[in-house]
Amino acid sequence: MSQPIQGIAIYEGLALAPINKVYSHQIQIAEDLCLDVLTEKARFETAVNQSKQQIQSLIEAKKSILGPEEIQIFEAHLMFLEDPEYLSQINDKIQNQKWDATKAVDVISKEFSQMLAALPDPYLSARSQDIRDIGQRLLRNLSFKSLGENSPQSPLLGILALKEIHPSLVAELNPLYVKGVLTEEGGSTSHAAILLKNLEIPSIFGLPHLLQKIENGDVVLMDARNGMLFLNPSAEEKTWFQNQELEFQKEKALWNSLKTKAAETQDGFRIHLHANVGALSDLPSLEKYNPDGIGLFRTEFLFLDRNAPPSEEEQFQIYSKILQTMKGKKTILRTLDIGGDKIIPYLNLPQEENPFLGLRGLRLCLVHQDLFRTQIRALLRASVHGALSIMYPMVTQKSEWEQAQAIVQEELKTLHSKNVPIASTPRFGIMIEVPATALMIESYIPDVDFFSIGTNDLIQYTCACDRLNPSVRTLYSHYEPAVLKLIHQLAQTTQHHQKDLSLCGEMGGDLELIPFLIGCGLTHLSMSPSQIPKVKLRLQTLTREKCQHLAAQILKAPSAIDVKSILQNFISHL
Amino acid sequence: MNSSEALVTLESQDGLHARPAGILAKRASQFQSKVELIHNGVAKNGKSIMSLMSLGLKGGESILIKAEGEDALQAVEAIKHLFESQFKE
Secondary structure (H helix, E strand, C coil): CCCCEECEEEECCEEEEEEEECCCCCCCCCCCCCCCHHHHHHHHHHHHHHHHHHHHHHHHHCCCCCCHHHHHHHHHHHHHCCCHHHHHHHHHHHHHHCCCHHHHHHHHHHHHHHHHHCCCCHHHHHHHHHHHHHHHHHHHHHHHHHHCCCCCCCCCCEEEEECCCCHHHHHHCCCCCEEEEEECCCCCCCHHHHHHHHHCCCEEECCCCHHHHCCCCCEEEEECCCCEEECCCCHHHHHHHHHHHHHHHHHHHHHHHHHCCCCECCCCCECEEEEEECCHHHHHHHHHHCCCEEEEEEHHHHHCCCCCCCCHHHHHHHHHHHHHHCCCCEEEEECCCCECCECCHHHCCCCCCCHHHCCCCHHHHHHCHHHHHHHHHHHHHHHHHCEEEEEECCCCCHHHHHHHHHHHHHHHHHHHHCCCCCCCCCEEEEEECCHHHHHCHHHHCCCCCEEEECHHHHHHHHCCCCCCCHHHHHHCCCCCHHHHHHHHHHHHHHHHCCCEEEECCHHHHCCCCHHHHHHHCCCEEEECHHHHHHHHHHHCCCCHHHHHHHHHHHCCCCCHHHHHHHHHHHHHCC | CCEEEEEEECCCCCCCCHHHHHHHHHHHHCCCCEEEEEECCEEEECCCHHHHHCCCCCCCCEEEEEEECCCHHHHHHHHHHHHHCCCCC
16 A cells, blocks of 8 residues: 555545645635726625625524534624724725735735734634634635636535635535545644534545645545545555445444444343543534443543633533533533643643652642632533533542542532522542552442542553553553452442442443453443444343353453453353 | 723623624624724724734723714713623623
């Protein structure tokens, strides 16, 4: 196979189709002076009116795929098109400098966009993109008018290639015609990315120098599952594509057929499969895989890629949205888990010699209480919108749990005194990531509503190996008997006391380990959403009795290698 | 010609984002008078949503509303009211 270009996978899928470099060859900024000022101003006015109509009909037609946030953005676009300052500055350039309308729109849009981009408020600086988006729309309308062809109403075909893609263009795409989207710039959390996921168009962003490497009409092969783009695919590669495409379609059909089926073992024992969610852009995939709830929502992503922590209001909005999306299904939001490998520059936290053993998770929140209290208030306020459970990460001592709960009580009191509505039943639980906590679980049982095993860190701390350090990588294993023993004990103890226990690390989606986890008595597993259909299939091949036998056998194994071979042997006989 | 001004504070936690800036611009446009908002010595057209957003006004910060024209007094009152009611439409 030829060397592919690597980008960021936005929405999975495969496509083999000709390249369509959108607009890049059609939009030209005319440097010549305009011949007639009045005609040019009229041309601009027509483009403004056309743009308004397009956005209005877009909001109407696409209500179903646009979220409230996206609708707000397009409504702002309409207001931009009526902005007297923006319009008059463009008209001034045409009138006084005799600029072509395209140049005036380009220059003034960039000026406004740069003014916003320079602001420290991350919300406002992100709006600079919307002004660029509006500028591009005006330019498209101006250019098509003069070219008299390819009006934006005619459908776009093939695999689109662009420098970057704006939400307003995505909203106009028809997935029947557009086979894929490739861009040089853009991130996986942008609105454009979220919309592409909703439309289920295979997409890859961040492909370096894309536009220089391809020409219009080049047939390319994109593998958006892995973020790879193959130029000039050979006959072999095309055959490979056809096979892959077939497999992928089969897989998708299978997943769809499983979507509404409850996860259970062959002998009808119900297992609850929950989703791990690390970004708002993961929410559409929840609809697709239909989990029984969210087992781990990593709230720290709200704090990344910005210059200041999110306000209580912003957090409240997002938590409420998640709870509403889940429509009453159990939703576990984990409080801020930073420190260790997760660093947030604007908090200016001192560098630590040994960050994984340092101030991280709940420890950090108890020191930086302003951050913690803001988040707790936002969570408590959002609790009216769904079945909220709140979970603390990295609990090591009971006293930390007690301190956190004391803070919750104080914040509850404050909110009550202001008559803020709060659900009566937010549940509170802890993650078990530290061996000390795993061993002391009985002492938490009377007070804690639920437990969740965070296997990634539990392995790292049990085996004393940094999971990011490649030189000790062999010590870090899902099959480490010491860790499996801890999990078994936790399952037995919580079952005995009838306390909820779930497991939410990578291990929960490990298809080979599933039989062992079921054998230990675990009934709630949380995993990345795309693993859910695969785990459902695995469960259909298992019975509880067989799994219990397997677990007993594994608990006697002396090493990770032995564990793995027992598991593989078990699975090959299913 | 009349002129009027008033100092107001943005009470919400968020800054002057698209929604409140849009409401403000719409309201200001209903008056004949020239309306300006002045923050840190920078004056911006109160009828322009983009200019208002570019002030970067944060929650808790104060800003001067200034209007000149026949209905300057009413314009300032109306915008002052928007700030006081936290831009509830």
